[in-house]
Amino acid sequence: xxxxxxxxxxxxxxxxxxxxxxxxxxxxxHVTHSAISQQIRLLEEQLGVTLFMREGRxxxxxxxxxxxxxxxxxxxxxxxEATRLVQARPREGDLAVAVLPSFGSQWLLPRLHRFQxxxxxxxxxxxxxxxxxxxxxxxxxxxxxIGQGDWEGLQQQKLFDDxxxxxxxxxxxxxxxxxxxQQVMAGPxxxxxxxxxxxxxxxxxxxxxxxxxxxxxxxxILEMVRQGxxxxxxxxxxxxxxxxxxxxxxxxxxVAPYPYPCWLVWPPRESSRYKQEIFADWxxxxxxxxxxxxxxxxx
Numbered sequence: 001x002x003x004x005x006x007x008x009x010x011x012x013x014x015x016x017x018x019x020x021x022x023x024x025x026x027x028x029x030h031v032t033h034s035a036i037s038q039q040i041r042l043l044e045e046q047l048g049v050t051l052f053m054r055e056g057r058x059x060x061x062x063x064x065x066x067x068x069x070x071x072x073x074x075x076x077x078x079x080x081e082a083t084r085l086v087q088a089r090p091r092e093g094d095l096a097v098a099v100l101p102s103f104g105s106q107w108l109l110p111r112l113h114r115f116q117x118x119x120x121x122x123x124x125x126x127x128x129x130x131x132x133x134x135x136x137x138x139x140x141x142x143x144x145x146i147g148q149g150d151w152e153g154l155q156q157q158k159l160f161d162d163x164x165x166x167x168x169x170x171x172x173x174x175x176x177x178x179x180x181x182q183q184v185m186a187g188p189x190x191x192x193x194x195x196x197x198x199x200x201x202x203x204x205x206x207x208x209x210x211x212x213x214x215x216x217x218x219x220x221i222l223e224m225v226r227q228g229x230x231x232x233x234x235x236x237x238x239x240x241x242x243x244x245x246x247x248x249x250x251x252x253x254x255v256a257p258y259p260y261p262c263w264l265v266w267p268p269r270e271s272s273r274y275k276q277e278i279f280a281d282w283x284x285x286x287x288x289x290x291x292x293x294x295x296x297x298x299x
Contacts, residue, residue, distance in 0.1 A: 012039035017069035098143035101128040102218035162258040166251040169228040188212035190230035198256035
């Protein structure tokens with residue numbers, strides 16, 4: 001490979017081209033004016049190309065300089081991103097877990113202390129994320145996702161099927177809680193963008209087109225409902241602890257299947273295999289205990 005120009009010279013050139021002058025580039029890079037000038041001269045000598053035209057005390061990019069600046073800017077951005085990604089990858093003693101914010105706060109975090117007690121050698125990092133990209137790039141060891149289980153390039157293991165139920169705070173409406181689906185629909189309803197059709201179909205009513213409040217995050221919805229400000233339809237995995245603690249109550253006995261199961265997913269990576277396996281084993285036991293508790297509660 002032909003020798004590349006020094007990175008210092010390339011950074012100096014890109015800064016001058018972007019900022020329009022040596023003084024500003026020197027300020028951004030925290031070096032002297034003369035240091036920037038020297039790097040530009042060295043770069044032009046190595047390339048055998050004039051990058052700037054000197055006009056009085058200023059500089060103007062040549063056509064070659066303008067073309068080169070665009071390419072170097074793109075290349076430096078890729079180098080910066082590559083550096084960020086490699087530094088963000090979990091180390092041997094780390095366990096990085098990507099999880100949806102709502103599932104993380106309502107289901108995983110209350111149980112996580114048991115994993116830490118079993119495996120204290122690992123530094124656990126929870127990354128709240130709606131994106132699967134961190135998993136594909138190897139920035140996390142495992143992830144918990146909701147969907148159909150068809151994530152390309154990732155291994156996956158089904159955890160459980162969820163269900164939908166209507167909930168409110170015990171003190172909602174002065175304690176005079178709705179008893180029928182029709183009374184529930186009288187609201188006030190707090191909704192996300194998810195469909196209520198499965199529950200409404202079982203209840204024999206039309207899905208409401210209006211709501212008192214629309215929120216795109218289940219954590220915020222549940223907080224509003226706990227405060228007694230409305231009624232919502234939510235996944236059991238997110239409300240079960242509140243139901244058991246008496247912070248929420250179920251309205252009507254209607255329960256509808258949620259169409260998207262919960263999955264454990266992970267990138268196939270030999271260096272992470274052991275910690276992926278122990279986390280998967282631990283999580284499967286937690287899921288088994290959770291489902292067994294639901295069955296006991298239904299008896």
